[in-house]
Amino acid sequence: MTRIVVLISGRGSNMQAIVDAGIAGADVVAVISNRGDAAGLVFARERGIDTRIVDHKQFADRAAFDTALAATIDTFSPDLVVLAGFMRVLTDPFVLRYQGRLLNIHPSLLPAFSGLDTHRRAIEAGVRVHGATVHLVTPRLDAGPIVAQAVVPVLPGDDPAALAARVLREEHRLYPQVVRWFVEGRVAVDERGGVRVRGEGRSEQTMCVPQVDAG
Ligand code: GAR
Numbered sequence: 001m002t003r004i005v006v007l008i009s010g011r012g013s014n015m016q017a018i019v020d021a022g023i024a025g026a027d028v029v030a031v032i033s034n035r036g037d038a039a040g041l042v043f044a045r046e047r048g049i050d051t052r053i054v055d056h057k058q059f060a061d062r063a064a065f066d067t068a069l070a071a072t073i074d075t076f077s078p079d080l081v082v083l084a085g086f087m088r089v090l091t092d093p094f095v096l097r098y099q100g101r102l103l104n105i106h107p108s109l110l111p112a113f114s115g116l117d118t119h120r121r122a123i124e125a126g127v128r129v130h131g132a133t134v135h136l137v138t139p140r141l142d143a144g145p146i147v148a149q150a151v152v153p154v155l156p157g158d159d160p161a162a163l164a165a166r167v168l169r170e171e172h173r174l175y176p177q178v179v180r181w182f183v184e185g186r187v188a189v190d191e192r193g194g195v196r197v198r199g200e201g202r203s204e205q206t207m208c209v210p211q212v213d214a215g
Contacts, residue, residue, distance in 0.1 A: 002183045005030045005078040007069075007086040012040015013168065014084035014105055014175050019047060021176035026183045030076045032069070034088055050076070056088060066094040073098075080182055083137065084175065092139040100189070102137040103182070105175050107167050109133060109149055114142035119160040119167065128209040130154050130163060132171045134178040136195065145195045147187060150174040153209040 004026055006015045012031070019028050031044035032052045044051050052072050059065035065088070073081060083104040095102065108118040110133040113125075122130040131151040138144035150170035154163060181187050186198040 002026045002079045003077060004028045004080045004082055004179070005032060005073050005076050006082045006084050007031075007073075008033050008038050008040045008084050009035055009087040010038050010040065010085055012038060012043060012084065014171055015040050015082075016043050017172035018082065018084070018176050018179055019044075019049070021180070023176065023180050023183055026179065029078065030073075032072060034065075034069075034086070040085075062089070062091050063093075066091045070094055070097055080179070082175075082179065089141060090137070095137055095139050099138065100136065103147070103178065104135055104137045104142075104144070105171055106133045106135065106142050107164065107171070109151065110135065110142055110146060117160075119163040122154060123158055123160060123163060128154055129207065130167060132167050132174055134174055136189070145189060145193055147178050147181070147195045147197065148174060151207060 002025055006018065006028060008015050008031060015031060028049055030050040030052060031041065032054060033041055034054055034056045036053045036055060041051050054065070054069045054072050056065045059068060079101060081098045081102045083102070106114070108114070108122065109129065109131045112127070113121050119130070129151050131149055133146055133149045135146045136144040150173065152166045152170055181197050188196050188198060190196050
């Protein structure tokens with residue numbers, strides 16, 4: 001059984017999608033939040049999943065917080081740590097401790113739009129496609145090896161909320177899929193640092209999404 005600890009900061013809808021996917025061979029053993037009011041904690045408790053709160057405001061600096069967070073995570077002996085809307089920048093020692101078994105989802109097609117406020121920035125940049133990326137976490141923020149991405153069109157009239165909702169629907173398909181691959185032992189990092197998913201079929205389809213005039 002692959003033991004999974006999920007870290008959240010808020011709504012936790014990606015965590016819910018992973019739990020609801022009922023991935024064979026996977027057990028979400030704990031959900032940990034840096035905020036006591038994270039809505040996702042309610043869902044986890046209802047599902048009988050262990051929850052913990054490690055409040056970053058109780059610690060003097062990032063290093064102290066990350067040390068306490070890692071200590072809490074390690075009580076669950078996870079094989080995989082999943083960042084699902086966990087809105088804290090992590091220190092290098094934390095990231096290195098879980099390297100190779102630490103996944104994150106980011107709401108953009110990385111390396112475009114790392115950081116915050118991705119949907120507004122994508123609209124302002126005039127990109128035609130946007131989406132989400134699941135990557136292995138390395139010390140450089142939002143820059144670890146990409147496992148998979150989901151693409152959505154940016155449509156005329158989109159505001160950040162509409163675009164975020166379209167991306168989020170894809171996040172809920174993408175993240176459970178990547179976790180499933182990981183659990184099945186199919187995610188491998190090659191010699192150049194890129195991720196290969198063993199046994200996944202290739203697609204050479206081209207996507208073309210112009211901004212068309214309604215009239
Ligand atoms: C998701 O859109 C996720 O991609 C994003 O926060 C949201 C969390 O939603 N993550 C980041 O911005 C990380 N930098 P959720 O709590 O409902 O899963």
